[in-house]
Amino acid sequence: MGFLSNVPNGDIRQVIRHFTPNWFTANMGTGILALMLALFPYGHWGQAEIAKALWCINSFFFALFSILFLSRAIFYFRDFQKLFDHPVQSLFIGAIPMGFATIVNGFFIIWPLRPESLAVATAFWWMDVILALTSVLLVPYFMFTSQGHSMERMTAAWLLPIVPPEVTAASGGLVAPHLASAAAENVIYMSYVLWAISVLLAMGILAILLLRLTLHKLPHQDMAVSGWLTLGPLGTGAMAMITLGNADFASFHGVLAEMAHFAQMAGLMIALLLWGFGLWWMCMAIFFTLRYLREGLPFNMGWWGFTFPLGVFNAATYLLADKTGFWVFQPLGAVFTILLAFFWVIVTRKSFLGMWTGRLFRAPCLSEETGLPMSCESAQKASQKASTLVP
Incomplete structure (x- = not known):
């Protein structure tokens, strides 16, 4: 059986029509694994070359997914609009800037930095700012106005459109030290604003x-992996505080030098607090997953939630190891990297199987998909029903 015969109605155009932004979670997971392999502190077994290969593969698929997503917006605009009324699928719009940020970070962590690549990375960073602001403003607006939500159906997936600005802020801390003074200050100030919007x-x-x-206990099995998403804002929030503190120290001079010293120390303290809070959520996520495994855990694209949140928490762990010298952080970071690689292998294999069978090429806005609790039509009916109950 060929791939084309497995897609909806056997038509490759249906892949475009049903393409959803949750595919960008694969970019998030693959990109963060590449970065963590590049930072792995033990041994020389070719992890740098693997990181470069993964970065290139990730960049290719990000470009491919972007073409498919834009094609759906252009050629199937009415179907594309339904995405924003879906209470779960719309949340994955946040995966686009977060996946893109891993590519930007690769210029500084994986590859030798050159003037040409710095110019490209800086331009990409400002593009990511726009994407992150679009996510954090547009998706909550539709959540407030047209989608159907309830406390019982709420999951950590609500974080997906909210976290991108702080991911971009953490990237800004990598970009700024390599820029001229005025340009660096613009990046730093924008990054702090993005951090404040997202973390709060x-x-x-x-x-x-x-x-x-x-009140309502664990969510349905189809949203089981969402428990890991809680690590996202805490890991990236910690990352951003450290990278921005470093950027302040490298970029601020004169009167601002004292502020830079304070920001570096305060950033480290805030990062430690966020990391500790994240450690508690990680323990909860592990407990939840073990419980779900006993009941059965059906695969969907939400499984990529095993990767990126753990990866950014891993990155924060490495940064804290570098800044504090506390002996626990570095080996713990290595363990997290190994666990991240294990999750990535499993989820990548299942994703390719889902692509081959065509099951993952069915947008929940246009048809029901296992792993998503409500279709667009159901969400609209629920919203209409709720509105009739409000005087």
Whole structure:
């Protein structure tokens, strides 16, 4: 059986029509694995070459997914609009800037930096700023106005459109030290604004999630992996505080030099607090996963949630090891990298099998898909029903 015969209706155009942004979670997971392999502190077994290969593969697939996503917006605009009314699929719009950020970071972590690559990386970073702001503004607007939500159906997936600005902020801390003074300051100031937007909103969502889990217990098995998403804002929030503190110290001079010293010390303290909070959520995510495994854990694209959140928490661990010298962080970071690679292999294999069978090429906005609790039509009906109950 050929691939084309497995896609909806046997028509490759249906791949475009059903293409959803959750495919960009594969970019998030693959990109963060490449970065963590490049930072792995033990041995020389070719991990640098593997990291470069993964970065190139990830960049190719990001370009391919972007073409498919834009093609759907252009050629199937009415179907594309339905995405924004879906209470789960719309959240994955946040995966686009986060996947793109891993490519930007690769210029500084994986490859030798040259003037040409710095110019490209800086331009890409500003593009990522636009994408991140689009996610954090557009998706919540539709959540507030047209989608159907309830406390019982709420999951950590709500974090997906919220986290991108702080991911971009962490990348800004890598970009700024290599720029001229004025350009570096612009990147740094923008990054702090992005961090504030994202982290404070994420903390509110985590508080609501804690209440939801207490009142309504664990979500359905199809959303089991969402528990790992809680590591995302805490890991990237810690990362950004350290990278921006370093950027302040490298870029600020004169009157701002004292502020840079304070930002570096305060950033390290905030990073430690966020990392500790994230460690508690990681323990909860492990406990949840073990419980779900006993009940059965059906595969869907949400499984990529095993990778990126763990990866950014891993990155924060490596940064803390470098800044504090505390002996626990470096070996713990290595363990996280190995676990990340293990998850990536499993999820990548299952994703390719889903691509071959065509099951993953069915947009929930246009047809029901296992792993997503509500179609667009169901969401609209729920929203209409709710509106009739409000005087």
